[in-house]
Amino acid sequence: MTSLPSSPAPKRLGLVIDLDICVGCHACAVNCKEWNSGGIAAPLTDLDPYGPEPLGVWFNRVHTFEVGEGAASRTVHFPRSCLHCAEPACVTVCPTGASYKRAEDGIVLVNEELCIGCKLCSWACPYGAREYDYDAGVMKKCTLCVDKIYNETLDEIDRVPACVATCPATARHFGDLGDPNSEVSKLVASRGGYDLMPELGYAPTNKYLPPRARRASLEKDTPAELAPAVPAGSGGFLAWVDRLLSG
Amino acid sequence: MPDSGSQQRDPEIAKSVPVSDEVKYTTCYMCACRCGIKVHLKDGSIRYIEGNRDHPVNRGVLCAKGSAGIMQHYSPARLRKPLKRVGPRGSGEFQEIEWEEALATAVEWLGAIRARDPKELALFTGRDQSQALTGWWATQFGTLNYAAHGGFCSVNMAAAGLYTIGGSFWEFGEPDWERTKYFLLFGVAEDHDSNPIKLGLGKLKGRGAKIVSINPVRTGYSAIADEWIGIRPGTDGLLVLALVHEILRAGKIDADYLAAYTNAPWLVIDAEGAADHGLFARGADGAALVWDRKRAAIVSASDAEALPALTGERRLPDGRRAVPAFELMARRYLDPRFAPDAVAAETGVPASTIKRLAVEAAHAAFNEAIVLDQPWTDAHGRRHATMLGRPVAMHAMRGISAHSNGFHTCRALHLLQMLLGAVDTPGSFRYEPPYPRPIPPAIKPAGPAEAGKPLAGSPLGFPHGPEDLLVDAARKPLRIDRAYSWEAPLAAHGLLHLVVRNAWKRDPYRIDTLFLYMANMSWNSAMNTAETMQMLAERDEASGEYRIPRIIYSDAYASEMVAYADLVLPDTTYLERYDCISLLDRPISDSDGAADAIRQPVLKPDRDVRPFQDVLIELGARLKLPGFVDAEGKPKYPGLYPDYIVNHERRPGMGPLAGWRGSDGTAEGLGAVNPQQLERYVEHQCFWRAEIPEEARFYKFANRAYLDWAKAMGFIDRADPIVLQIYSETLQKFRLAAQGHGAAQPPPEHRERVAAYFDPLPIWYRPFEESDGSADYPLHAITQRPAAMYHSWGSQNAWLRQIHGENALYIHRATAAAHEIADGDWVSVVSRHGRIVVRAKTMEGVNPDTVWTWNAIGKRSGAWNLDPKAAESQRGFLVNHLISDLLPPREGGYRYANADPVTGQAAWYDLRVRIEKAPAPTQVSEPHFAAAASPPLAARPSILRYGAKFRPQAKKT
Amino acid sequence: MHPAFSVIVFTTSSGAGYGLLAWLGILAAIGRLPGDRFFGAVSLALALGAITVGLLSSTFHLGHPERAWRAFSQWRSSWLSREGVVSVATYLPALLFAFGWIALGETDGVWAVFGGVSAFCAVATVACTAMIYQSLKPIQRWSNAWVLPNYLTLAAMTGALWLAALASLFTVSSLFTTIAALATIALGAALKLGYWHHIDNSSSASTAGTATGLGPLGEVRLFEAPHTSENYLMKEMGYRIARKHAAKLRTISLVAGFALPFVLSLAALAFSGSLAAGAGFAAALLSTAGVLVERWLFFAEAKHTVTLFYGAARA
């Protein structure tokens, strides 16, 4: 299992996350936890849930960064989950075959029956996408909601990952990034979607859309200030106003 | 399964396991946004809660809070049984009692009060979503001491809007997300429309509309805005009036709109010193007068033929002078003191930016105007071939509201909207039914109270002038919270934040019982927390009686407030009861349709708890309150709240729910009682929505089709046009009273204040806490709502508390550096009122003169069934400890509420502080209050494996 | 990286064990092994004991030790699996080698071949261990060519010191054992210093900017972590050690692990009898302790790219 599929299908399911729109509301993170708490990786155990040091398993976590200084600086919200890499060392390092990448659609999963809880895969993942369940003694991670996106008991329209369905700002998209003509691929192409830490060669499937350049002005050619309606000092503004009226 | 040539086979996964045995639709109540949800149940417990795709509020999405509903529902902090206090107040020592005893006790206390003097009962509710019931109950009981949480929340927005445009930001309107091209967002972190705003911002982004966020802090929505304006708190009014100055100066105003739909052309009497100075000149029929340019004559403003002038001094028939309101307005704001250069320093916004914002707004409104191919007829019967739209939308909330100048700032915003022709036109702010309503709304506050009698009307309403205030012959407040007194004349929502102090002080009189519902009044919704707790628990030296003799409280969870109650009525969770989201209350309509909704019980309580509304109705019946019993004294709603929802009629044909009325269930809005109504709601996913007819969707204030539709629905009593008020005659009436005119005049000590703040045109003044210009407290301190927490009640939630288990004080990097403060340092924050010691975190995206934190994360140790050592109580904190509920004494020693002088809105964000590095290192934030005992609750689990039992098993192949 | 005690004990103990086993095997293979059966019994017991303790210790950090056997399956791709396979496989030649030597008193011929194979397996196991770390790209301080030689040399060094100590106890010391000890110490120290120099003077291509992709917009700083509470990632990978503290530990490790053993080994040359043996054991013990510290530092100083999402500017 641990070897990558030798001839993977062209299908590469994944997420596209729009950092220009993400308001950092954590809805995706909590809804992910909610869905998966009853899914194939259930439970997403919470240790000390009401105590001083709660520690829970989450497949999606939302960070907030500040970038740059002064007027040019900006705040960017940054959700982070498994990127379902094409070259996932989290799979190849796994000694047991528990960690695997599906040949069919590229989803990276953990087969908990095989997992010995050695945690090596989490060391091998640059993105912090693997979460150890101390209680179950096995590794868990984003399942790309494989038990939702293929769930034939759900209406077709509901067969999308929980985090995507719930995102109130519609900053998350799901689709086949292996198909250049899919909606998500087109979005990535048009918005300059990028890989995280490309230098490590994991070839993530998930893409991030960059925050767009901030617009200080509506139109390029707008003047710096409004021109006075009547010449300054002429005092005729009030008389002039009624001329604005039609009829 | 396709295996596409790989040597290995992927393991079989249980991909298609049915999610649930049963799906029940209901309405979320993890916050007040009221989204539609589908609750998936499996083996009798909740497997998954998801957004209802068909629901008009959330269109299928669910926020972080809503997604954590499971943890709220199963929270170990849930109360289990009615509680009777056995230890001293505040000790938290309780004994569980039976419901019969609880109800009998309440009836005994309340019955005596009603017979004696009903106003000795103060019923105040917090996150109440059944105000149509609670308010009506108070009316029938006969007490005027009723209010919900609006007074500390958003009454500035509601009142300014309702007195100006007959609707408001808040929940009574929304931006035209589909069409706006320029969106100005003032002081919003989350707002009540949590999901709709996010959905809307997503849409704006998709269309490439420009979003400008005016906010001292750049997080959340401000982070994704195209432009962030890090304004100095409390100065928005000035910024907005500078924008008004700019567009007036440039003549970038929609004069036709102003002439046709606002009172801009109405003639204002100019007779300094006269009793009607500054009021509108009116004809014999009472209608305001305008100057008709066509006929060169003074005619009635309602004359459809008139072409009203906006400027020009006229002679009234009685010979006195009058000028159009527009001219008064324009003269004021054209003054150079409102020029961008004049306000830049105070607001912290560069003049060039202000000028540019004006350019952009004007550009969007006039160069990018929208014309919808939608013929319509106005209220005067004039047919219009198209709908002209000004695609500039604004939205504002507590960044404006929670200041002592918030009412006027909000009015300034509405003025700017009206000048641009951007109220309810395509692309602008749009009303949500039942708004717009007549200005001011017709209902006036009722009082005084009489023994054994119901109140003459609703305790809350909208004074139209000084004569409508609730004051006695000595001009003293009739209400315990001083709402509708000379101290807070337009207190449309009451003043929850003054109840505890006044009840304790027995000023203006002693009350017997404080009855609270869903308000954590000893903690995060209190200013001056420490003293509030003391007042709640203090005894009268002489009599030994508590200064607030009795406190009844309904909560669903072990909040900080529980410890201060004598009798606790445990409520269910939101998934265990019927609720009614009524158009009579805070509606969930959108700008294209009217809507209401219910909650239905999805699960049966596993504890001995009852829905509060059931309890209230039962109490009403036992107390034999009119309306709650029939002629024979038998309960009118034996089926309790569901019975009431269906069968109660406020007036013939008008009930809590507008959908599926009439005996056959086909009527909407108004109609006879339909015994099957709840069934219909349940069948229809627990909500009802009626689309506004196409031609009625804009210009609602003057749109014949809309007004007729709204009247037919029962939203307005008469289908008359609603004229928007750039100039507020109501405010002028109060000012005249303060100047010594009329029968109802303020007592001398309040005159100057009323005269100063009841300006018929928007004004700006420094927030009170800053007005003395003191340099000792150089920084503003504000709070923000975290998207993933709802006030105090999210901390018991095992999932949400991992996200916000503690909070830090955020400080601008430069400001922190100047104080030699680094990330993680403990700092003391000192206000005029108190001192807290908390952890600091530096950031770039905040106004350098502002520090802030997330609201309501700090918890009292031991509350909410959290471990007493939980981070919430160790490192979490409230800024409430720093906020005084009263302003410093004025001459004579009197202390006004720390509130807006017009509405009484609590001025949370006026707070000024200084910071310094904490002298001694510490691990615990200060103040730290000793833990109260916890009421009997379920044991807290040390490990949560929620959902383990749902885990689908793969079929072995 | 969180310095997990079980893993540190494992690599140190089994490293020394495999080192010792390798030396014994090599000596057998080249026909220079002293025939003393007691020496054989004690030294092989020590080697195999250290290996076994190490391997057992490594299972302590598993969530499911009872499934540890499953780790043998993925040798095609996983260094951890390979390490598992080879480490266990080593027992076969090693036990045969021990049988020949201890039971039969034979160390040549086929028994020498078993010795040689044992040595090969021991080296291979240590190499696999090293490769587990060296192949982890998210940890730049591991993912470099210094790691493999360091692991191999430190295993050889601790093995050689234990060999020298035992040899002197059994008075079978030879120039070979002494030179092996001195040479591996020198080489080990050089490699360790080289490693430290390398990690101090290089940095990962990954930064908060590349991790978030926001680099082109400016300096990327964490404003808010996703949770105020702890999580597995930060517990496991967020370990941070102060520079000063690390410097102190490096010195301790250098002195205890290398300098003192070197001096003691030289001293052992000058002494004889129990004094020499004493010096030899002191050297072996000290170097093992030194390597334990070094190993702790190897983890503590390693930075994982996940920290880039939690406030680190570079990993």
Ligand SMILES: Nc1nc2c(c(=O)[nH]1)N[C@H]1C(S)=C(S)[C@@H](COP(=O)(O)OP(=O)(O)OC[C@H]3O[C@@H](n4cnc5c(=O)[nH]c(N)nc54)[C@H](O)[C@@H]3O)O[C@H]1N2
């Ligand atoms: N510093 C600062 N303070 C503020 C604000 C601020 O911005 N800054 N904001 C102010 C504003 S606008 C508001 S609205 C207030 C909000 O403050 P509160 O009105 O006190 O609101 P909550 O903290 O949400 O809690 C209300 C109570 O309702 C209880 N509750 C929850 N669900 C149920 C239920 O189903 N039934 C019953 N019976 N009870 C339930 C909770 O347990 C809790 O005790 O805070 C105010 N305080």
Ligand SMILES: Nc1nc2c(c(=O)[nH]1)N[C@H]1C(S)=C(S)[C@@H](COP(=O)(O)OP(=O)(O)OC[C@H]3O[C@@H](n4cnc5c(=O)[nH]c(N)nc54)[C@H](O)[C@@H]3O)O[C@H]1N2
């Ligand atoms: N997730 C979540 N949603 C909620 C709530 C919650 O607790 N959690 N509470 C609900 C309730 S009761 C209410 S009242 C609403 C309130 O919703 P909001 O109006 O969004 O309330 P706040 O979070 O108080 O946000 C006020 C915003 O104004 C900014 N601000 C402060 N002072 C000024 C100022 O002088 N000028 C400007 N321009 N901005 C300023 C603050 O930085 C902050 O961003 O949210 C409701 N929705």
Ligand code: SF4
């Ligand atoms: S739900 Fe959407 S907007 Fe909210 S944090 Fe996740 S991606 Fe961002």
Ligand code: SF4
């Ligand atoms: S993100 Fe991490 S866990 Fe996911 S596939 Fe890539 S390497 Fe593996």
Ligand code: SF4
């Ligand atoms: S923790 Fe489990 S999935 Fe990860 S590498 Fe070890 S055995 Fe494989």
Ligand code: SF4
């Ligand atoms: S795809 Fe599913 S499992 Fe993965 S982050 Fe989204 S909701 Fe969570």
Ligand code: SF4
């Ligand atoms: S905004 Fe969130 S918490 Fe509020 S009602 Fe909607 S889903 Fe529930």
Ligand SMILES: [Mo]
């Ligand atoms: Mo509020």
